[in-house]
Amino acid sequence: MGLAPLWRLRSSPKADVVPEPRPAGHRAEVVPATRHARVDPAGQISTPKPQERPVVQRPAPAPVTEKSAPPARAPAPASPQQTTPDPLRSARIAGLDWAGLEDEIRACRACRLCEKRRQAVPGVGDRSASWMLVGEGPGADEDRLGEPFVGQAGKLLDNMLGALGMTRAHQVFIANAVKCRPPHNRTPEADEIAACLPFLQRQIELVQPGLLIALGRPAAQALLDTGISIGAARGKRFERQGVPVVVTYHPAYLLRNPQDKGKAWEDLCFARGLVSPE
Numbered sequence: 001m002g003l004a005p006l007w008r009l010r011s012s013p014k015a016d017v018v019p020e021p022r023p024a025g026h027r028a029e030v031v032p033a034t035r036h037a038r039v040d041p042a043g044q045i046s047t048p049k050p051q052e053r054p055v056v057q058r059p060a061p062a063p064v065t066e067k068s069a070p071p072a073r074a075p076a077p078a079s080p081q082q083t084t085p086d087p088l089r090s091a092r093i094a095g096l097d098w099a100g101l102e103d104e105i106r107a108c109r110a111c112r113l114c115e116k117r118r119q120a121v122p123g124v125g126d127r128s129a130s131w132m133l134v135g136e137g138p139g140a141d142e143d144r145l146g147e148p149f150v151g152q153a154g155k156l157l158d159n160m161l162g163a164l165g166m167t168r169a170h171q172v173f174i175a176n177a178v179k180c181r182p183p184h185n186r187t188p189e190a191d192e193i194a195a196c197l198p199f200l201q202r203q204i205e206l207v208q209p210g211l212l213i214a215l216g217r218p219a220a221q222a223l224l225d226t227g228i229s230i231g232a233a234r235g236k237r238f239e240r241q242g243v244p245v246v247v248t249y250h251p252a253y254l255l256r257n258p259q260d261k262g263k264a265w266e267d268l269c270f271a272r273g274l275v276s277p278e
């Protein structure tokens with residue numbers, strides 16, 4: 001894949017702590033970095049919990065084809081037929097266990113993305129992971145196979161994780177901001193991300209990761225509830241409900257812009273400096 005020279009270990013860059021990019025009261029916060037720390041919703045800082053036996057959710061093996069990287073896009077504005085938030089639905093999802101959550105995701109018809117999907121793609125990985133990675137949404141391969149990041153971008157992601165000694169089966173849980181494929185791989189709209197957020201929120205609550213990594217702008221929007229550019233957000237420690245959040249480039253962007261792979265590696269080293277995946 002031509003990655004080897006770019007994914008060598010080197011020291012992480014200095015934490016760049018910046019002010020909150022959104023008004024007070026907003027969910028996204030930027031706070032000083034704490035090495036290897038986990039911050040609980042009450043604000044208590046502790047070291048990451050010991051790893052439990054990983055439970056890896058995988059669909060039946062099937063041939064993997066490569067997905068061509070989608071073109072660079074800004075988040076699309078919400079369409080006229082917006083999906084409106086349903087507090088009762090969110091409250092119900094907040095009480096689901098893993099099995100109930102995945103059933104609910106697979107049966108979901110809360111937004112227009114259900115109309116064109118082949119199947120919903122809940123997530124994959126270690127349910128006791130210290131790192132949770134959040135992508136944008138399934139592409140064609142993921143829609144067909146039911147697992148996130150199985151195309152070309154996924155191979156790059158696996159290489160990046162491998163350079164840190166991690167695999168998607170161990171220490172990492174991978175989810176997407178939206179669980180159904182946006183038609184033609186378009187960027188998910190704001191109301192689609194909002195409609196899917198209770199699922200992501202419940203996944204975060206169940207995994208209880210020590211660190212969240214937003215892969216690309218829609219993921220950052222989902223986790224931080226703010227539209228930020230990746231260039232501006234990189235190298236900073238944000239928080240979502242007490243959990244540190246690091247923002248980096250989406251692997252599909254890196255396939256189109258290989259000159260930025262080094263920056264993504266810096267971001268992962270920065271993340272490792274905040275919360276060690278071990």
Ligand code: URA
Pocket residue numbers: 135136137138139142147148149150151153154176252
């Ligand atoms: N891109 C994403 O954001 N998620 C996937 O699952 C696949 C490609």
